[in-house]
Amino acid sequence: MANRPQQAIPIALVETDASGLSEKEQHGIDALISHSPQLAGITIDALKLIQAERGWISDASLNALSIYTNIPVADLDSVATFYNLIFRQPVGTIVLHPCDGISCDLMGAEHIRQCLSHHLNINAGETTADNHFTLIPLPCLGACDKAPVMIANKQLFENMTETEIPELIRALGEVNK
Amino acid sequence: MSQTFPHNPLTRFITSDEASWCLQQYQNHGGYQGFRKSLEMSQGQLLDTLKESNLRGRGGAGFPTGLKWSFVPRGDDAPSPRYLIVNADEMEPGAFKDRMLLEKTPHQIIEGLLVGAQTLGASIGYIFLRGDYYLAEERLTQALNECRDAKLLGQNILGSELSFDIHLHTSAGRYICGEETALINSMEGKRATPRAKPPFPQVAGLWGKPTIVNNVETFCNLPHIINFGPQWFKELGREDDAGTKIFGVSGRVNNPGLWELPMGTPIREIIEQHAGGMCDGYSLKGFLPGGGSTDFLVEKHLDVPMDYDAIGKQGSRMGTGTIIILDDKYCPVSMVLNLIKFFAQESCGWCTPCRDGLPWAQVLLEKIERGEGELEDITQLEELCRFAAPGNTFCALAPGAVEPLQSALNYFREDFESHITQACCPFHAKQSLKLDADHSRSMNTDGGESHEQV
Numbered sequence: 280m281a282n283r284p285q286q287a288i289p290i291a292l293v294e295t296d297a298s299g300l301s302e303k304e305q306h307g308i309d310a311l312i313s314h315s316p317q318l319a320g321i322t323i324d325a326l327k328l329i330q331a332e333r334g335w336i337s338d339a340s341l342n343a344l345s346i347y348t349n350i351p352v353a354d355l356d357s358v359a360t361f362y363n364l365i366f367r368q369p370v371g372t373i374v375l376h377p378c379d380g381i382s383c384d385l386m387g388a389e390h391i392r393q394c395l396s397h398h399l400n401i402n403a404g405e406t407t408a409d410n411h412f413t414l415i416p417l418p419c420l421g422a423c424d425k426a427p428v429m430i431a432n433k434q435l436f437e438n439m440t441e442t443e444i445p446e447l448i449r450a451l452g453e454v455n456k
Numbered sequence: 457m458s459q460t461f462p463h464n465p466l467t468r469f470i471t472s473d474e475a476s477w478c479l480q481q482y483q484n485h486g487g488y489q490g491f492r493k494s495l496e497m498s499q500g501q502l503l504d505t506l507k508e509s510n511l512r513g514r515g516g517a518g519f520p521t522g523l524k525w526s527f528v529p530r531g532d533d534a535p536s537p538r539y540l541i542v543n544a545d546e547m548e549p550g551a552f553k554d555r556m557l558l559e560k561t562p563h564q565i566i567e568g569l570l571v572g573a574q575t576l577g578a579s580i581g582y583i584f585l586r587g588d589y590y591l592a593e594e595r596l597t598q599a600l601n602e603c604r605d606a607k608l609l610g611q612n613i614l615g616s617e618l619s620f621d622i623h624l625h626t627s628a629g630r631y632i633c634g635e636e637t638a639l640i641n642s643m644e645g646k647r648a649t650p651r652a653k654p655p656f657p658q659v660a661g662l663w664g665k666p667t668i669v670n671n672v673e674t675f676c677n678l679p680h681i682i683n684f685g686p687q688w689f690k691e692l693g694r695e696d697d698a699g700t701k702i703f704g705v706s707g708r709v710n711n712p713g714l715w716e717l718p719m720g721t722p723i724r725e726i727i728e729q730h731a732g733g734m735c736d737g738y739s740l741k742g743f744l745p746g747g748g749s750t751d752f753l754v755e756k757h758l759d760v761p762m763d764y765d766a767i768g769k770q771g772s773r774m775g776t777g778t779i780i781i782l783d784d785k786y787c788p789v790s791m792v793l794n795l796i797k798f799f800a801q802e803s804c805g806w807c808t809p810c811r812d813g814l815p816w817a818q819v820l821l822e823k824i825e826r827g828e829g830e831l832e833d834i835t836q837l838e839e840l841c842r843f844a845a846p847g848n849t850f851c852a853l854a855p856g857a858v859e860p861l862q863s864a865l866n867y868f869r870e871d872f873e874s875h876i877t878q879a880c881c882p883f884h885a886k887q888s889l890k891l892d893a894d895h896s897r898s899m900n901t902d903g904g905e906s907h908e909q910v
Contacts, residue, residue: 314623316663322645323628327587354645361647361804362628364587376588381748381794382550382706385786418631418798419549419748420588423706423778424713433590 299343304329308347319350322358326365335366363417370413371406372455375399377429377439380419388427392416394441395429398448411455412448461688465680466673466700467716470560477595479602482563488608490679491570495616499530502575502682509686510698511678515543515634515671516746516775517852518764527658528576528666538578539667540569542675543639544585544592547631549748549798550780553702554672556714558585558592561676562599566622568675570608571682573620576668581622584639587629596624631802635851636669637661638804649806650851673702695720697763705731707781708738714778720766724758726779738783742867746775748795749856751863752782772863787883788868789875792861793821799857809844810854816840817861824872827880834872838865 298305307328311321325348329340336359345352359365366374377383377392392403395414399407406413422428425437431451439447462468469485470476482488494502507522529535542565546554557565569581585593600622603609611619630648632638637651640662661667677699681689690698697719703726704714710732717726723745727733734740742752745762751772753760760766767774782791800814817840820833841862844854865872874882 317644319645320643320663323642324625327626327628350645357647358628358645362630364627364629379794380549380798381791382780384794385707385780385783385791417588417629418802419547419551421546421552421555421586423550423552423780424704426706426712430588430590435591 298347299339300329300347301332304332305347308344312348318348319354321348322350322355323362323365326355326359330365334372335369337369369406370415371410373411373432373451374413374415375429375431375451376415376417376420378418378420378422378427379416380423382419382423383426383428386426388439391427391429391439391441391444394444395448398444409455411452461684462680463692463718464700464716465684465692466557466561466564466676466702469564476560477562477599479563479599479606482561486683487563488567488570488679490681490683491567491574491608492614494571494574494679494682495614495618497574497682499575499577502571505682505686506575506678509681509689511674511681511689512697512764513671514673514677514701514777516548516749516773518774521670521674524658524670525572525576525668527656528668529659530577534577535665536577537580537665538576539662539665540572540576540578540581541636541639541643541662541667541669542569542581542583542672543634543636543669544583544589544672545627545633545639546586546589546672547629547634547802548776548778549795550706550744551704551747551776551778552706553704553714553776553778555589555592556702557672557676558589559595562592562596563603564676564679565596565672566599566603566608568678569622570613570618570620571678572668572670572675574618576666578668579620581620582643582662583622583624584633584643585624585626587627589626593624593626600624630804631798632804632851632853635853638851639669640667647804649804652850693719693763695761695763696765701762701777703730703762704778705781706778707743708735708783708785709733709781710735717762720761720763722759722761723753723779726762727758727781731779734781734783738785740781741784741786741788742782742864744775744780744782744860745772745777747778748780748798749773749852749859750775751859752867753863754867773859785883787825787881788864788871789821789825789881790883792864793818793825795860796821796857799853803853803857807848807850807854809848810857813840813844813854814857817858821861824875825881827875827878829872829876831873831876833876834865834869837861841865 308325311324315321341352341355399412401414403414403416420428427439429436475481511521512518609621627633633642633648635650638648642648657667692699700716701719702716706712715730742754744750745767753772757770764774796818800818803810805811823829841858844858846855
C-alpha cells in the first residue's frame with residue numbers, strides 16, 4: 280500500500296495461536312459477541328480491543344479477526360479506515376494528540392503544535408525514530424476553557440505553554456523505559 | 457429531603473468535596489428521586505409531563521423532546537426491544553459542556569435513562585461516549601457498576617416491573633457520529649454515514665427497532681422535570697424557552713468556563729458577567745453563539761437572549777450554547793479556515809456538497825489567507841455556501857459547516873477583501889511583528905535560555 284511507512288517499525292509482540300489472535304483477544308471478542316444483538320455490532324469494539332494489545336491494526340490482524348468472527352475482511356477494513364482512533368499504520372508507544380480545534384487555536388495552539396513538532400523533530404502524522412512518540416492532532420477535545428490542550432497516554436494536559444513542553448515530553452517518555 | 461425547588465437542577469449535585477460522581481453523594485442530594493417518582497406514573501402521564509415541560513433537545517437542533525418521543529410506537533404489540541441512546545459524542549468545535557456533565561454527574565445521566573426507560577418501555581440503553589473522554593469513561597463505568605450493585609439496573613428495578621440495563625460504547629472518533637442516524641450505523645458496526653429519513657429512528661433505528669437518541673444534557677433534565685413538575689421547569693426560563701442551560705464561553709475572555717443559567721439569559725450577561733469580559737488588550741469582534749457550526753453574531757446582538765427562537769431570528773442558532781469569541785487580534789479568515797478544515801476532514805463523504813464542496817471551500821480560504829486570493833474567490837465561496845444549503849445534503853453537517861463561512865462573508869467582508877487587496881494576511885503581518893518583538897525581549901531577559909527549544 281502506498282501509505283505504508285518507509286522504515287520498519289518494531290511492533291508489540293503478541294503471542295497468538297493458529298487463529299492469529301491471542302487467548303486474551305479471543306476471550307475479549309467472545310465477550311463482545313455475547314453482548315451484541317448482532318455480530319457486526321462488535322466491529323469497532325473488537326478493532327479497539329486488538330489495537331489496545333498491538334498498538335495498531337495490521338492487515339494480518341484484520342485477517343485474523345475476520346477468520347475468527349466470520350465478518351468479511353472488507354467490512355472490517357471499511358470501518359478500520361473510517362475512524363480517527365483506529366490506526367492502520369504503526370504508531371509510537373505514545374500518541375500525542377494536541378487539539379487543533381478553533382478554541383485552542385484562538386489561544387495560540389498552532390504555536391504549541393509547532394513547538395511539539397520541533398522538539399520531537401517530526402511532522403504531524405509521523406513517528407519519532409526511536410518509536411516513542413507519534414504526533415496526531417485531533418479536532419476539538421472538549422476542554423475549551425483550558426485551551427490550549429492535548430491528550431496523551433489517556434491524560435489531558437491543560438493550559439499548555441511553550442516552556443513546559445520539554446519537561447512534559449521527558450515525563451511522558453518515562454513510560455518507554 | 458424536603459421539596460425545595462432548585463434553580464440549578466443540573467449542577468446542584470456538583471459539590472466541592474469532589475465526589476459528586478459517586479452514588480452515595482448523588483443520592484444524599486436527592487438523586488434518583490425523579491426516577492422513583494416515575495415508577496408510580498403511567499407511560500402516558502410521563503410523556504404528557506415531558507411534552508408539557510416544553511423541553512427542547514440540548515444537542516444543538518432544539519427539537520421538542522416530548523414530541524420526538526411521542527413518535528415511538530407504544531403498547532403491547534409495539535416492536536421490541538426499544539433502545540435509548542445517550543449521544544455523548546461531543547465533538548462540536550468549542551463545545552465542552554457534555555464533558556463536564558459526564559465527568560461530574562454520571563448518575564444524573566443514568567437516572568435520565570431510567571426515566572426514559574420507564575416512559576417508553578425501553579429495555580436497553582447505550583451511552584455513546586467520545587473515545588477521547590477517558591475520565592468520563594472511568595467514572596461512567598464506576599457509576600454503572602454502583603447501580604448494578606444497588607439494583608438500580610437489571611431485572612425488576614427497585615421491585616418494579618421495569619427491567620433495564622445500560623451499556624457503555626466508546627466511539628472510535630468521528631464528528632459525524634453525533635448525527636443520530638450515523639451514530640446508529642456506527643453502533644451497528646458500519647461506517648458512520650447518515651441514513652435517509654424516513655424512516656425515523658423513533659420507528660426504525662438501531663437494528664431496525666424503535667430508538668431514541670438524545671444529547672447528554674437532554675437526558676439530565678428528565679429526572680428533574682418528573683421530580684419537580686413541568687410548571688417549575690417552564691418557569692426556570694427567563695423568556696420563551698423552558699429550563700436552564702449549560703452555557704459556556706471560550707476564547708480571549710478573563711474567565712472562560714461553563715455556567716448553568718436560565719434559558720433566555722442575555723448573551724451580554726454570559727460574556728461580561730460570567731466570563732468576566734474580554735482580556736486586557738483584546739476587544740470583541742464577533743462570536744459564534746453555539747459552537748463551530750453556527751453563524752457569527754456581532755456586538756449589536758449582545759442583548760439577545762439565549763433562546764432557540766430569539767437567536768434564530770438573528771440568523772444564527774443557539775446550537776450547544778457554548779459561545780466562541782473572535783477577538784480583534786485574530787484573523788477572521790483564519791478562524792473560518794480552521795472550522796472549514798475541520799468539517800472537510802470530518803465529512804463522511806456520503807454526499808457531494810459536503811465531500812467536494814467543503815474541501816473546495818478550504819482551498820479557496822487557504823488561497824485567500826496566503827494572500828493569493830482574488831475577488832472572484834469570494835463569489836465562489838458564496839456559491840459554495842448555497843451549494844451546501846439544507847435540502848441538498850443527507851444531514852446537517854455541510855449546512856452547519858458553511859454557517860460560520862456565510863456569516864463571516866457578511867460581517868467581516870472587509871477582512872476578506874483586505875487579504876486580497878494587500879496580497880497578505882493583515883493579521884499575520886501584525887502578529888509576526890509582535891512575535892519578533894516578544895522573542896527578542898525573552899532572549900534579553902532569559903539570557904538566551906528559552907529560545908533553545910524552539
